[in-house]
Amino acid sequence: MPEAVSRPTLEAVAARAGVSRATVSRVVNGGYGVREPLAARVRRAVAELGYVPNQAARSLVTKRHDAVAVVIAEPGTRVFTDPFFALQLRGISKELTAHDNQLVLLLTEGRDDHTRVGRYLAGGHVDGALVFSLHLDDPLPGLIHDAGVPTVFGGRPGWRDRTGTPVYVDTDNRGGARTAVRHLVGLGRTRIAHITGALDQTSAVDRLDGYRDVMAETAGGSVAGDPALVVESDFTPAGGERAMRELLGRRPDVDAVFAANDLTALGALRVLRERGRRVPEDVAVVGFDDMLPLAEQSDPPLTTVRQDIEGMGRLMARLLLHGAPAPGALAPGTLAPGAPSPDGDGPTVPAPGSGVILPTTLIRRASA
Structure with a gap:
């Protein structure tokens, strides 16, 4: 076994700087009350000896663990x-x-x-x-x-x-969802679905609420859209695939999908390709996150809501x-x-x- 290398001690730094151990301790632990010439000597001795403070001992002094x-x-x-x-x-x-x-x-x-x-x-x-x-x-x-x-x-x-x-x-999840769905409405899409995230998390709930806000606007009242167009998922690509298959089974006439995140959208895109649905001609898809480089490299590149993760x-x-x-x-x-x-x-x-x-x-x- 290699021998342990001895580390410079606080006492060695004090001896090199010609000051007391207490003065060295105050300087290395960020304390006050040491005149600058003495502090400079201590810092120079620390550098010359390669002294590294013992974190456990330092924590006892500073009451912090960093x-x-x-x-x-x-x-x-x-x-x-x-x-x-x-x-x-x-x-x-x-x-x-x-x-x-x-x-x-x-x-x-x-x-x-x-x-x-x-x-x-x-x-x-x-x-x-x-x-x-x-x-x-x-x-x-x-x-x-x-x-x-x-x-x-x-x-x-x-x-x-x-x-x-x-x-x-947090991110403005509800506002971002509204922006995504309004974009799809602006493209002339009328059967807009939402694949949610895990609804035991507030981000997924907020994005679902944003989707429903715009569906109610387009319906001209409080109706939040067709419940058959909402499929619960879990923020994963596999969840996006399962949800997209379920959605096509429920509503084969769907013409747009707002996915709760980019990974879900990637799963949905995979199923749409398998089923011969063209994106965006047949079904437009919007994600959430702008997860780079995934969003740029998807097929086709993904329109999405960017949040600064x-x-x-x-x-x-x-x-x-x-x-x-x-x-x-x-x-x-x-x-x-x-x-x-x-x-x-x-x-x-x-x-x-x-x-x-x-x-x-x-x-x-x-x-x-």
């Missing part, structure tokens, strides 16, 4: 095959890295994992949590509330219970780092809700129970 838990309420089989999660994690990772924070990824395969995640968060291992892809019956909000860690949620919360008033970042992840992390409140109270040293970030370039922290809603844009390509 680590953030990212909790995705989905199994690994979904997380590692859906590009949505990769994009959101990339945004989160960029922001955390820029602030020298570590990302701790926690997934939930089943109910036992919910308890494990709650226990981990309550154990004081991280400074906060970013949580997304929650389902309406998910116990995680209550467990996170009990853990007492500052938290920002991805997506509009769909619960109303003792968890209080969460801070969240990476930007949403980055904004979630910025809100947390700039002071998202812990459940029920503000964490010590954080911003009051609604206050601007301390360095002037971060987002305003929304008041508890409020959220940041990001806009969407229709991207027109060949499918509609």
